[in-house]
Amino acid sequence: MDPKPAVLAAVLLAPAFLLLALIVVYPVGRLIWTSLFELNLTSGLPAEFTGISNYVLVVQDPVFWQTLTNTAVITVVTVPGALVAGMVLALIANLPFRRPWPVRLALLVPWAMPLAFTGLISAWFFNSQYGVVNDLLRRIGLPQPIWFNSAVLSMAAICLTIIWKASSFVAMILFAGLQTIPRELYEAADVDGAGRLRQFWSVTVPLLRPAIVVAMIFRTITALQTFDIPFTMTRGGPGNTTRTLAMYIYQNTVSFLDLGYSSTLAVVMFLISMAVSVVYLRQIRATT
């Protein structure tokens, strides 16, 4: 017989929360604690409790605002971008092919390529002399810009790369969702005289909503943490125009050894991410 629901729930959730407690709670706790101190390893001085003054410093920091803006641009461009691209890819992959595995493989490979090398490969693709992109433009007869000499073009190259990779992630989740939509619903819609597009909006999208929301939550959180691709492609250049918040955090942690400040920035990133997630989670609640 079934144990009481509360007991069963506790047992089922225990492993997850035990793992989280072991691996995450101490590091995150220490992070939040450190953000209340002035701690820079290169000063040789011990940590000094400064309360929320680090947070005040962050608000007054122009580099923070610049990196936040860059991160926001990337998020606003790549989240819808990956959604649209991912949806298209998933829908195509869901078509009845005689041999489905090549298309499914193509859906998966971009996500399977290591992130660090995706950036390096993309930097090479957009290289003004030796890159494929400019070679294609040359063959078509279009001008070939020096991508990394321009803030706008650099950001475009970065966003395109991110969308390429992330659309694979979104597509996989949506594709799985598409598998569970019963064929009868489409057949019934056909009988009702609804066209393909109408079926998409009235059958596919509503039933895919949970999958879409999940994909969007993680796409957004990942977008806010964008690091590898801009780091390897432009190092944040030209100037600071493609430097993201995650790059700034990395720099403060590893390069500047300013642990108090980088902890503060990380907590700020967490707060922004959670705010966004709450909005999304309400969407999940609305659909069930």
Next chain:
Amino acid sequence: MRLRGAALRPIAAFLVLVNGLFPAVWMLLTSLKSEAELTRTPITWLPANATLVNYVHAFHEQPLLRYLANSLIVASASTALTLLVSVMAAYALARLDIRFRDLALGAIIAVSTFPLVTLLVPLFEILRALGLLNSYGALILPYTVLSLPICTLVLVSFFESIPRDLENAAMVDGTTSVGALTRILLPLSAPGVATAGILAFVNSWDEFLLALSFNSASAYRTLPVGITLYQGEFSFPWPEISAALVVGIVPVTVLIILFQQRILAGLTAGGVKG
């Protein structure tokens, strides 16, 4: 109408194939070229003199097979663990009416909102205290946690999108919740489980920062870290690194395709597909 649709299908498939596979194919072609060929203008697409020497170098310079094996062990173990833990948690969050459901979901998501680099040193200390540094455990444990949020959420959304009727009927007949989970819900959610598994596997396979910091001994080194060691302080030998990348990607994709088909076949065999 139907004819037009069928004609568009191969074009659509072609676009998807090009989009997904072009960079990988480019890496493959690069791995067959010599470095000198890469600085030719205009650039060449197919190799002028295809050669396998980069693969020879790649395997000769570093124990690539060992790195592959290490990555395989770590990724497989952490994926299995992640799936186990997240299936249980997702079932509880999706099917059992818990008062703190939203809070629990929020807490799980919150884990993934912190940039890994800021958690690195405390994590290092934890693993050191557990005596796990430079072992498979040093990576299996964190990787399991890293993929927990996404896998749990994917599974929650899948479980919730499946109506409870079949399970309720079964439970009225005397099946336990766990039985309903394994015999009814999981098969129906097969695509979701397969996807969660793929996501966890790829996350673990490609992870770099923790692998660099925790398993520095070459006996336990994983593939992404190993590939960066083909670099010199300044030099970046694209052909050799491409060869190593190709070697890194091929097993992953083969495994995943097989895994995906197996899981779908295995789980849906017992369930009722809508």
Next chain:
Amino acid sequence: MPPGLRLICLALVLALPARADTVLKVYVSGQIATPVFRKALDRFEAANPGTHVQIEVGGATSEEQAQYLNTVLSAGDSSLDAFLLDIVRPAQFAAAKWVTPMNSAIGDPKQFMKQYLPEYAKADTVKGEVVALPAFADAMFLYYRKDLLDKYHLQPPKTWDELATQVKTILAGEHDPTLEGVSFQAKAIEGAVCTFLLPYWSMGNSLEQDGHLTFDREAATKALTMWVNLVKQGVAPKNVAEIATDDTRKDFQAGKAIFAVLWAYGWADFQGPDSAVRGKVGVAVLPAMTGGRSVSCLGGWQWGASAYSKHKPEAVKLVKFMSTPDISKLLAVDASLLPVFPSLYHDPEVLKADPWFADALAVVQTARTRPVTPLYNQVSEIIRTTVNAVLAGTQTPEQGAAQMGAQLRRVLH
């Protein structure tokens, strides 16, 4: 011997604690010829019986290496006893108290450091304490195409203006659209700091004195303008802002550049079997600004002993050993790594293995070390982003210099 006595002797021998061998773990960045370091460490083991040294390799680039050491040392881990540090790190590591000062083992620091190339004394001494010892040297060279310069009867240029003129002459004569004048780095990497400092130092300026900022805005503007003008005149490629160190090497190696500003590692590749410029390469001191002196940017790696080591005396001993002429010669002969001792550049065995070291010495002696301050990474960040922005054309040299000054003043006072 009576049996009782024998028994007592045996008991005594067994009771004595076995002399435990010390094992030292040494962290060497992946890119450096590990077999050669193994050889060097074997010599140390031979000279110090009872001590074994294990090599740990990880992180190919300077940044990855720093990232790894950062994690390990922030956690106060004792798993490493000594490590190789990029030349720009000792000041920061000393401030973070991650290295053991060497003073106790070397006597008078000033006297001891005299045996090395002079700028290393500056790079490795922090507040009177020697915190690291040089392992091998590196500097930025002017590589040039001997064949092309000979063809037009030119000698290596003494000033940047001369270089520009020479390039124009050669480009006009060669009619090769893929040939560039001079390749240098303006991607926002560490090398871009050297790009800025070369002309800045050439005019006799310093960026800091004893940890205090001595920024000359006019000189900075002139320095940045020099590079921008090279690009404007077509002497340097327009896409220089995306060029990193190895891109310069690859371009020059493929025969696409007349001049290259690059570290020492290029030489071996240029003379390698895959090189299009084998036998056609010369090295010279870098050109000076008009009225200035020729300078170079000093690189190289240093040995440091970990402050968390459980075998500090042995680690210090190891560091000192690895920084002797004997080992430096081994590294030069077996791995073509530039020696840190000026005398070795005249050594017949070294010259036999690396004949070009004769020319290299002149360059290495003009090399200066980048600012020695615990806040070096902040300084580096400011300089390299500015160089990158100015050479990408998104900022003028005047704007760049002004911004650089303002930001540096906030970091260094």
